[in-house]
Amino acid sequence: MDFRKDTLLSLPFKLIEVFFRNLSSSRLTVLLTSAFTLFSIFFLFAQEADVQAGKKLFNANCASCHKLNKKAVGPALKGVSAKYDREWLYSWIKNSSAMIKDGDPQAIAVWEEYNKVAMNAFPMLSNADIDNILAYSDYTPPAPVAVASNQQPASSSGTSNDLILVALTLVFIILVVMLFLVQKTLKRIAFASGVDISPTVKEKRPPLWQVVAKNHFLIFLLVVGFLLSSAYFVYGFLMQVGIDQGYMPVQPIHYSHKIHAGANQIECKYCHSSARVSKHSGIPSLNVCMNCHKNIAEYNGEEDIENGYTKEFYTKEIKKLYDAVGWDEDNQAYTGNIKPVKWVRIHNLPDFVYFNHAQHVQVGDIECQTCHGPVEEMEVMYQYSSLTMGWCINCHRETNVKVKDNEYYAKIHEELSKKYGVEKLTVAQMGGLECGKCHY
Numbered sequence: 001m002d003f004r005k006d007t008l009l010s011l012p013f014k015l016i017e018v019f020f021r022n023l024s025s026s027r028l029t030v031l032l033t034s035a036f037t038l039f040s041i042f043f044l045f046a047q048e049a050d051v052q053a054g055k056k057l058f059n060a061n062c063a064s065c066h067k068l069n070k071k072a073v074g075p076a077l078k079g080v081s082a083k084y085d086r087e088w089l090y091s092w093i094k095n096s097s098a099m100i101k102d103g104d105p106q107a108i109a110v111w112e113e114y115n116k117v118a119m120n121a122f123p124m125l126s127n128a129d130i131d132n133i134l135a136y137s138d139y140t141p142p143a144p145v146a147v148a149s150n151q152q153p154a155s156s157s158g159t160s161n162d163l164i165l166v167a168l169t170l171v172f173i174i175l176v177v178m179l180f181l182v183q184k185t186l187k188r189i190a191f192a193s194g195v196d197i198s199p200t201v202k203e204k205r206p207p208l209w210q211v212v213a214k215n216h217f218l219i220f221l222l223v224v225g226f227l228l229s230s231a232y233f234v235y236g237f238l239m240q241v242g243i244d245q246g247y248m249p250v251q252p253i254h255y256s257h258k259i260h261a262g263a264n265q266i267e268c269k270y271c272h273s274s275a276r277v278s279k280h281s282g283i284p285s286l287n288v289c290m291n292c293h294k295n296i297a298e299y300n301g302e303e304d305i306e307n308g309y310t311k312e313f314y315t316k317e318i319k320k321l322y323d324a325v326g327w328d329e330d331n332q333a334y335t336g337n338i339k340p341v342k343w344v345r346i347h348n349l350p351d352f353v354y355f356n357h358a359q360h361v362q363v364g365d366i367e368c369q370t371c372h373g374p375v376e377e378m379e380v381m382y383q384y385s386s387l388t389m390g391w392c393i394n395c396h397r398e399t400n401v402k403v404k405d406n407e408y409y410a411k412i413h414e415e416l417s418k419k420y421g422v423e424k425l426t427v428a429q430m431g432g433l434e435c436g437k438c439h440y
């Protein structure tokens, strides 16, 4: 009974036959080995990227209090991921005060060990961000090849990554062995069922590229693999370019724009007065703060207990201001003992770019929020826009120059609108795309 030749059932056998005719076992090995090599390189790169991202986050958020290998304000963080459960770490880092308040014994123990110094809350970090930070704090740079043989292995948990690699290698070896076995069995079945899978002409083997070129399934796999990996690298590159967007460092005093510019409606220019008249907008001096804070010694506004922003927390921050300007509350006088506050700069264009606030805010009549986002809602200030060249140029292409009541442009506007034959001029048409306007 020979049903295979005539029925649909023979199709799988045919496919297998074609596949194995094209792919001898030695080529299979070559293929799997190269796939494995590519995969491990890819894996190493991916891991490196996490560590890099984690390093940035760590420097921006944690480095003011933590070092990797040494105790600072808080404990050394090297290998901390091995010390605690991952879920516990997520909630601790997002809001340790809440855990202490809820009576989590482990949290209270750490807190008491460190003299009840509270750690900042980081509700804006995602679990993935925290994973990256921990990848960085666990990371041990690859050791030099020659290691004295009698040295004790380091007890850091960086080895867990090596373990993963070893495990993956094992999985691959097992896969290769299994595929060989499957191939053997299939050959036997094929033989038993009378399918002829021996190469018809067994003279010279065609070179590998020809085999690959003939095998549509392999080509498909290669193309998919190539597309996936390039997409990954392009994505990584793009993310790297805009990396400062969202930059939100911890400031020496927890100063909230939400409370000042939002709840209390203090105008931006009260503090950033130079934005209208000069290139720089500037950060106010502490004397400006004291205009109000001589009288506001305690915080009595809204609280956000979930994130650890309690009245006591805010009042403590006002005391930091007093400490910095040397204000003696009891005697209502300055002591002369000043400790300058070093605000961490957030927005920072490279030196070769010229940007002028007055030109945009005063002449261009653009709102601060167009570029800086909803500042009045920011509990902690962060970089809202990407500040890339593309960002500047897009806006110059799309924005019309406000010429009404703008003597500065009356004449030049008249000339240029004639030249372009339009009623309204974009910044670009006025020369806002010329390299020299933005680059020294």
Ligand code: HEC
Pocket (backbone or CB within 6 Å): 058, 061, 062, 063, 064, 065, 066, 073, 074, 075, 076, 077, 080, 083, 089, 092, 093, 096, 110, 111, 112, 114, 115, 116, 117, 118, 119, 120, 122, 133, 250
């Ligand atoms: C304002 C200072 C400060 C900042 C900023 C800070 N920490 Fe902490 N951290 C502490 C202190 C202090 C402790 C000790 C526990 C306590 O007193 O609450 C601590 C404890 C920890 C612990 C427990 C460590 C252990 O060995 O028990 C982890 C984990 C941790 N911090 C992670 C972070 C991460 C991640 C960041 C950045 C996203 C960060 N911390 C930012 C001050 C800080």
Ligand code: HEC
Pocket (backbone or CB within 6 Å): 251, 255, 257, 260, 261, 266, 267, 268, 269, 270, 271, 272, 283, 284, 343, 344, 345, 346, 347, 348, 368, 369, 372, 375, 376, 380, 381
């Ligand atoms: C009461 C004073 C005060 C007011 C009002 C105020 N700011 Fe600020 N601003 C500060 C201080 C102090 C800093 C530095 C600390 C920080 O970054 O949080 C700052 C920082 C900034 C930064 C980031 C600077 C950097 O380092 O790149 C921007 C942008 C900013 N403010 C915009 C605004 C805007 C827009 C408004 C109005 C909606 C406003 N500010 C109102 C005091 C003020």
Ligand code: HEC
Pocket (backbone or CB within 6 Å): 253, 254, 255, 256, 257, 259, 260, 264, 266, 270, 271, 284, 285, 286, 288, 289, 290, 291, 292, 293, 296, 298, 299, 300, 301, 302, 314, 315, 317, 318, 321
């Ligand atoms: C125009 C008045 C005014 C100025 C100027 C001002 N503040 Fe305030 N500040 C307030 C008010 C109002 C509150 C809220 C008080 C309340 O609700 O009880 C406050 C609250 C605070 C708090 C507690 C809430 C928070 O933001 O963390 C801190 C800290 C603080 N101010 C620091 C500063 C610093 C630093 C400066 C200078 C850069 C400054 N303030 C300038 C009026 C001002």
Ligand code: HEC
Pocket (backbone or CB within 6 Å): 268, 269, 272, 275, 276, 279, 280, 281, 282, 283, 347, 348, 349, 350, 355, 357, 360, 361, 366, 367, 368, 369, 370, 371, 372, 387
């Ligand atoms: C057209 C976009 C734009 C507008 C509108 C704008 N800014 Fe900026 N701002 C920037 C850029 C870009 C930087 C970074 C400048 C640098 O690094 O030289 C910056 C930086 C700042 C800084 C940091 C200190 C400095 O001068 O470098 C502060 C504070 C600030 N802006 C406040 C304001 C305030 C307040 C307003 C509204 C009155 C405003 N900005 C309007 C784009 C803008």
Ligand code: HEC
Pocket (backbone or CB within 6 Å): 349, 353, 354, 355, 356, 359, 360, 363, 364, 366, 370, 371, 387, 388, 391, 392, 393, 395, 396, 399, 400, 401, 402, 427, 430, 431, 432, 437, 438
């Ligand atoms: C939100 C829109 C917007 C963004 C973003 C923006 N600009 Fe502008 N820019 C304008 C407008 C509108 C004008 C015209 C202002 C005027 O009337 O002079 C202008 C004018 C300029 C000029 C003067 C051009 C000329 O022909 O004299 C320079 C230089 C400039 N911008 C640089 C920058 C740089 C650098 C950035 C990015 C860091 C930037 N701008 C981002 C809107 C923007």
Ligand code: HEC
Pocket (backbone or CB within 6 Å): 349, 350, 353, 387, 388, 389, 392, 393, 396, 432, 433, 434, 435, 436, 437, 438, 439
């Ligand atoms: C409207 C303002 C503006 C104009 C016009 C402009 N640039 Fe830029 N350019 C920028 C800014 C802002 C950056 C910094 C971007 C960053 O830090 O990511 C930049 C960065 C660059 C860089 C460095 C790239 C990098 O990734 O660091 C080069 C090169 C450059 N510009 C060339 C040019 C040339 C050539 C022209 C003229 C065709 C031009 N730019 C016109 C604003 C401008």
